[in-house]
Amino acid sequence: MVKMTDVAREAGVSTATVSRALNNHTKVDPALVDRVRAAAERLGYRTNHIARSLRRQTTDVIALIISDVANPFFTAVTRGVEDVAQERGYSVLLCNADEDSEKESTYLGVAEQTQVAGVILSPHRSATDVSRLRGAGTPVVVIDRPLDTDGDSVMVPSFEGARSATSHLLDSGWTRPAAIVGPAEAATAQERLRGFQRAMSDRGHLDAPFVHAAFRQGGGQEAARVLLDSPTPPDSLFVANSQMMLGVLAELRARNLRIGRDLGVVTFDDPPWAEFMNPSITAVSQPAYRIGAEAATMLLDRVAGGAEGEPRHVVLSTSLVVRESSRRLP
Amino acid sequence: MVKMTDVAREAGVSTATVSRALNNHTKVDPALVDRVRAAAERLGYRTNHIARSLRRQTTDVIALIISDVANPFFTAVTRGVEDVAQERGYSVLLCNADEDSEKESTYLGVAEQTQVAGVILSPHRSATDVSRLRGAGTPVVVIDRPLDTDGDSVMVPSFEGARSATSHLLDSGWTRPAAIVGPAEAATAQERLRGFQRAMSDRGHLDAPFVHAAFRQGGGQEAARVLLDSPTPPDSLFVANSQMMLGVLAELRARNLRIGRDLGVVTFDDPPWAEFMNPSITAVSQPAYRIGAEAATMLLDRVAGGAEGEPRHVVLSTSLVVRESSRRLP
């Protein structure tokens, strides 16, 4: 491994000059800069970021802790984060908490120990503890799901999205909607459930059925099974994310139930496949890429400008993409 | 930040002992270990991995450089990698090369500069240069697409997969299949094209039409457009990955063409949505999770055991999942 002292010797200057020249620091004689650059090039020198980080007490990487890599919503968020991070010279340490508090806390520890410059987190529960990180001066931006403690965030109005999706079901002529929401501990699950319930109670349906399940295909399928097996099965479903929707589709297929005729469905999240289903799936679309991009921008601004100052909250809006699955056929 | 010297003082021992106690190194007096552990706990000490890495000249992170985060194949690979990495105490630095050689080489540089313990790479082109990494003694395992230079790899027989998918189309009564494959520079695109062509020529179709396109939804749609607009349009399509398949579906929908009646389709990769389409999509399924898990295992074995020794090659098999989209309806 060729290091700075090698370059310094080759260029006939001190390591300090090499450091300054390579990092286009303060004023360095242009001639020297060239000489150093040339020497570095010749030797194939590359900065040792570990050493730099130890000295600078911070790194060029930000951690992105998401709830599920298999979920297209989060991969779209990831692309948004990556694009702005890359543009600003940062790498992204992607951590898949996998809807599991324990894994999440492991990763929070990794983020701390590797001294990442900042963290973007989609917390599993609102009680997730980020105090150590913040205590160490590491900026944290929360996305998708809120935290009990205040701080920078990029959110989407889950309540309103769920409410409008449910109202739409009712408007389309379905009379007995039920909801399949995420696990009780997830804030987005609670919000989406509240939105659903509000829409229902506004129309006089007071005890609308719902079931909590894991934010995954298996969870969605299990929930659909329970609901459809109940004494008074629903005639339509509001499903709280696209992974669960896949499970619902599996269950409907197993029971030979046809969407649009036997059952209306709407899902939160608009995965790429939704429009190509037959019938196509009505969805509450979230600006996932923008959520990621905004969060990364906000985070890197903090990294540069210091963590002080009022918490900032960005709320992006959802939109209901009406397709065929919510239409009631005769 | 509480560091080792703080723990040492608190426990009344030297930093060397703290280090040894915490890393359950050689023989340390159990009583001291307890005292150190307790002190560390009390103070909320956490290892500074940056400092450790600088000293040890290696890190606890492996880099995973994939071609496209939005592709379910790669996210499944990612889960496989993550699971075994986590189990063995490593973190994963996920890099999305985004089907772009330049981004890929940026990330290869990041991997080198951050001194990751090893790299799992899905190379964009077979000429991708990993010599610097290997020269520095960093193990590299290649997945999905081969490299010109020899080294550890986990692959799948693309040629055979494409061939059997195409034969299946022919067996199902379609007479004019065409192929939509990836960009000419991608080795998997070439292999899948060869497999397609072999199946075709074996049945006497010598100049079967095909088009290269980007491994994305947009690429697939554009390719479908070209093929369907040709003077003698195909009656069926072999599509080289699921992202492109989404584009094909978009184009078919735009033209009001029905799968199974107007056109037969088969895709490489079996994304979660394929079975729920209507008609369901016949697919060449790859064991993505296992590819990731095998690659990570192989890599970490190298990390532990040294990079020397014969290159190892694991080849996992694909399977054709026959569904409705390839069936020819009267």
Added chain:
DNA sequence: CTGAAAGCGCTAACAG
């Protein structure tokens, strides 16, 4: 079995 001390490669005061 434990401690003292050197040093990983880099950067940032501080002098010059």
Added chain:
DNA sequence: CTGTTAGCGCTTTCAG
């Protein structure tokens, strides 16, 4: 504008 120097926090010989 450039060089000297002192560490960042940890691990690991080398002595004891």
